[in-house]
Amino acid sequence: MPIEAHTGSNLARQKTGRPSATPLEALTPPPWVTLAPSTTSPTREPGKAPSPGPNTRRVLAELQGLIQTLHYSGRTAEAYGYWVGRFLGFYRGRDAAEMGADEIRCFLSQLAVTERVSAATQNQALCALLFLYRRVLGRDLERIQDIERAKAPRRLPLVLTRREVDATLQAMSGVPGLVCWLLYGAGLRLLEALSLRVKDVDFEHNELTVRDGKGAKDRVTLLPERVKQRLQRHIEQVRFVHQQDLAAGHGRAPLPRALAEKHANAAREWGWQYVFPASSFYTDRRTGLRHRHHLHETVVQKAMAVAVRVAQIGKPATPHTLRHSFATHLLEDGYDLRTIQELLGHSDVSTTMIYTHVRSAGRGVRSPADKL
Numbered sequence: 001m002p003i004e005a006h007t008g009s010n011l012a013r014q015k016t017g018r019p020s021a022t023p024l025e026a027l028t029p030p031p032w033v034t035l036a037p038s039t040t041s042p043t044r045e046p047g048k049a050p051s052p053g054p055n056t057r058r059v060l061a062e063l064q065g066l067i068q069t070l071h072y073s074g075r076t077a078e079a080y081g082y083w084v085g086r087f088l089g090f091y092r093g094r095d096a097a098e099m100g101a102d103e104i105r106c107f108l109s110q111l112a113v114t115e116r117v118s119a120a121t122q123n124q125a126l127c128a129l130l131f132l133y134r135r136v137l138g139r140d141l142e143r144i145q146d147i148e149r150a151k152a153p154r155r156l157p158l159v160l161t162r163r164e165v166d167a168t169l170q171a172m173s174g175v176p177g178l179v180c181w182l183l184y185g186a187g188l189r190l191l192e193a194l195s196l197r198v199k200d201v202d203f204e205h206n207e208l209t210v211r212d213g214k215g216a217k218d219r220v221t222l223l224p225e226r227v228k229q230r231l232q233r234h235i236e237q238v239r240f241v242h243q244q245d246l247a248a249g250h251g252r253a254p255l256p257r258a259l260a261e262k263h264a265n266a267a268r269e270w271g272w273q274y275v276f277p278a279s280s281f282y283t284d285r286r287t288g289l290r291h292r293h294h295l296h297e298t299v300v301q302k303a304m305a306v307a308v309r310v311a312q313i314g315k316p317a318t319p320h321t322l323r324h325s326f327a328t329h330l331l332e333d334g335y336d337l338r339t340i341q342e343l344l345g346h347s348d349v350s351t352t353m354i355y356t357h358v359r360s361a362g363r364g365v366r367s368p369a370d371k372l
Helices: 008-016 054-069 074-090 101-113 119-136 162-170 174-186 190-194 225-247 257-262 297-310 319-332 337-344 349-360
Strands: 207-210 219-222
Touching: 054 074, 054 119, 074 101, 074 119, 101 119, 162 174, 162 297, 162 319, 174 190, 174 219, 174 225, 174 297, 174 319, 190 297, 219 337, 297 319, 319 337
Parallel strands: none
Antiparallel strands: 207 219
């Protein structure tokens, strides 16, 4: 079974023609961001982003330092850095300490009215700015009112029938197919599946351990018997590749920073290797070491998109749809909400209850048209 992968940076270049934003590059507003006009700012060439001033660089450095201290995920660090950079760029590098609720209100309203961002995007920007003022600058802002809010659509999750799930999975092969079997069979999020380490798979007890999932929580879920032997064969192939990497002087997998500094050799150990490794190496800018990261999520997303078309399913299904289907089908099989909540890793049972409404709405109700 081949180990397939694409790096995120190469994929972004193919799609947009410009380099993808790394966590460091996301600290400054990208050149395609339109900033607020200013009569006092110096003239600059059109299309060029202004260089971040000393105030902006200082604030962003403090932000990233605190995020690392609190062990937030890399994606949270990237998103918060991006929105704080956008906010400071919007006000032409003004000192963040001199601004407050009024400036935040204006910035967020501009996102909704002018740029027409989604409600989730606007809320993410608000969270980043509240983190900046409350945790980095140590200021309690007054209540931010009268924000032009982006309208949040109320949608039910998309769910496939059992027949549609089977047709989709049968149309997939290779590593992406195996990943999708785990998404449906264990109710994993896509990145949770791709981030699995060898030590997190327990074949004896048919269990998978999800480490540092959404909300920085660990949980145990089930390993589907249907894919057990296939996963064992895949891991044996991964072990062979790892041994070749070690012989060539490589064989490292990226580790959390604290663990990497405490146990320098852990990155080469078999148990810490990714179950679904990438096909190529990347170089860590901070340490200069070469690592083999996990498979990029877009590989699985593209493979499933093809499978949905081949199976002739008229629904916009994605890998996350398999997680929705896992929960709904367990409910249909009579499992209680609390059990499903634990398997999914939801903090609130009300989130799990959404899947109940997908199947229960209208069940048992006879249409007036049927009585004609």
